[in-house]
Amino acid sequence: MRKLNISLSGEKTKIEIEVLGRSYPDSTNDWDKNWITSVVHITIPGYVAQFTCELRTDELADFADELTAMHENLEGTAAFKHIEGAICMKGTIDNLGRILWEAETYYPPGDGAVLQFEFNSDQSYLTSSIRQLHTILSSFPVIEEL
Template sequence: MRLTGDLGKLEISVLRRSNSETDDYWDGNWLESQIKIDVQGIHTLYGTNLRVDDLQRFYKSLTALQNDTTKESEFTTMEEGLYLHFQVESNGSVNCKGKANTDSGDSLEFKFQTDLATLDRFVGELETTLESYPLVGSLE
């Protein structure tokens, strides 16, 4: 999943399920992921685990943003490896700000601006990722 803008780029690559041998809701929905951030002379690449259910909530939030149901969307993760906030401005530009957190406690706050067409591509890539990594198990 790639989101590019005037002064930045965010890439989220899901590499594999962390526990592919189980269909347990809590253990089977972790995804080993790689995050790449390029903003105004800062380039970082780090690994973090994301959850399928976090990505599903993010997808629903972004589609509400696309449908003009809301002007803001937020992505939070259980282990706080990545935080994202999107806000659509009246001129159609999209402000993206975020915070990357590593397991060692280091963090990077970043921001850049993109547009709705680029956001649409990102949402499509997120949908494809969710099709490749469906939620397993249930809370019940």
């Protein structure tokens, strides 16, 4: 079985979200079916962090759309906003194709430790990240509520 992940990389920094599977595959509630169990891996100068959390497929789909628009237009921002705040990321691209990423993790969500950091990358990483997101979403598509 292939590893399903999305990576954001930059200068001495890497955020990787590995998707393990649907959190509640047997649920009869469409809202619950969109939760996916994931492992977040973060490597930044001076820190290595890893934790498991549940993300949502609709959050990943929104992020994929925003990254795609950023890549096509070479302007704007793209943000991943987790409903429980376990991981949030926002990238802003400048007119030279450089991206400033602002990230925050909160584990465990609600009452845990907070890690905030920034890093720079460039547009050359976007194609791979967008492709990774589409691979995840083809394996775990958003289930629309009826």
